[in-house]
Amino acid sequence: MAHSDIDELIRIFSKLPGLGPRSARRVVLLLMRNREQVMKPLHITLGKALENIKTCNVCGNLDIHDPCVICSDVKRDDSVLCVVEDLADLWAIERCNLYKGKYHVLGGTLSALDDRGPSQLNIESLVTRVGAGQVKEIILATNATIEGQTTAHYITNRLNGFNVSISRLAQGIPMGGELDYLDDGTLGAALRARLPF
Amino acid sequence: MAHSDIDELIRIFSKLPGLGPRSARRVVLLLMRNREQVMKPLHITLGKALENIKTCNVCGNLDIHDPCVICSDVKRDDSVLCVVEDLADLWAIERCNLYKGKYHVLGGTLSALDDRGPSQLNIESLVTRVGAGQVKEIILATNATIEGQTTAHYITNRLNGFNVSISRLAQGIPMGGELDYLDDGTLGAALRARLPF
Numbered sequence: 001m002a003h004s005d006i007d008e009l010i011r012i013f014s015k016l017p018g019l020g021p022r023s024a025r026r027v028v029l030l031l032m033r034n035r036e037q038v039m040k041p042l043h044i045t046l047g048k049a050l051e052n053i054k055t056c057n058v059c060g061n062l063d064i065h066d067p068c069v070i071c072s073d074v075k076r077d078d079s080v081l082c083v084v085e086d087l088a089d090l091w092a093i094e095r096c097n098l099y100k101g102k103y104h105v106l107g108g109t110l111s112a113l114d115d116r117g118p119s120q121l122n123i124e125s126l127v128t129r130v131g132a133g134q135v136k137e138i139i140l141a142t143n144a145t146i147e148g149q150t151t152a153h154y155i156t157n158r159l160n161g162f163n164v165s166i167s168r169l170a171q172g173i174p175m176g177g178e179l180d181y182l183d184d185g186t187l188g189a190a191l192r193a194r195l196p197f
Numbered sequence: 198m199a200h201s202d203i204d205e206l207i208r209i210f211s212k213l214p215g216l217g218p219r220s221a222r223r224v225v226l227l228l229m230r231n232r233e234q235v236m237k238p239l240h241i242t243l244g245k246a247l248e249n250i251k252t253c254n255v256c257g258n259l260d261i262h263d264p265c266v267i268c269s270d271v272k273r274d275d276s277v278l279c280v281v282e283d284l285a286d287l288w289a290i291e292r293c294n295l296y297k298g299k300y301h302v303l304g305g306t307l308s309a310l311d312d313r314g315p316s317q318l319n320i321e322s323l324v325t326r327v328g329a330g331q332v333k334e335i336i337l338a339t340n341a342t343i344e345g346q347t348t349a350h351y352i353t354n355r356l357n358g359f360n361v362s363i364s365r366l367a368q369g370i371p372m373g374g375e376l377d378y379l380d381d382g383t384l385g386a387a388l389r390a391r392l393p394f
Binding site: 006012017027033042043064088 | 212228259261285
């Protein structure tokens, strides 16, 4: 099969997360077999997304509006700001349907290895937002990795002079987690942070 | 996230083989983070494929040419025809880089359960091709499933009056296969079809 379009499609799909050359072939076959029902809608929706999706200038979220629907939602609490590394984390928190404040998407973590400093993250805009005075609480929801925690510490330092309370997500045993399978770090953290029964 | 384009993209991706809602979200996130490098090329290639790919009127293959590159390749042997169920099977045989004849893609199998009769498959066009007189050998490379074998039998009957030799793929132990893990059917077939050492 020396037809570049199909090969090129397979190549692009095989680079997507969770797909390899084999599954990319299966995807492309399915697309070509369901041209009207799947391939065309995918093409159209991709085109629309490319055209419409922009970065929210307030929080760094991606949306078809700027400011995004979360930032412009008057029912959400302006005084609480949840700081996340990435869009995926924002989505994860939104899915648990519990948080009614606003967000700030950093766009990554500080990383000495990957040569990523504070200027490459949306930290300056966070300081500006906090400086505006409306924010009373910051929830640092960076990942529980070394980079995530380093970033959280850096942000805490940067927000030192402001009158905001800063909290972070609780660490402990995940729901349904079995002690036997937990790593020592998690178990230790859960033990230190034990709560009255 | 109440933005239809992103949700719709995730919905379409989650329907593709090998992807679920979770991996579809990861794919869409990667696309949005790599708009220029991945999302745009995917959109463009999909558009080109939609526009250019057509079904070969001779063999049923999908290609940007009609007749397809295989059918119009003068270096390939016109006298041997490999009959496959599906495009995926044609690709699989092409990948082993051994077969230098031409193909005929049936577009599926006969199936009483799915109510698929001979008229829904490219069988009539196969009979016409064979009737033209150039074909001397037919290799029935349908799958080793009940439907595949039923279809092979049906085709053998339909080609009864023609002067062609009909063969099918050998059944036996797959390369690297361990006897202990093989199903009884395969082992039995391999035993019956044993070859002198």
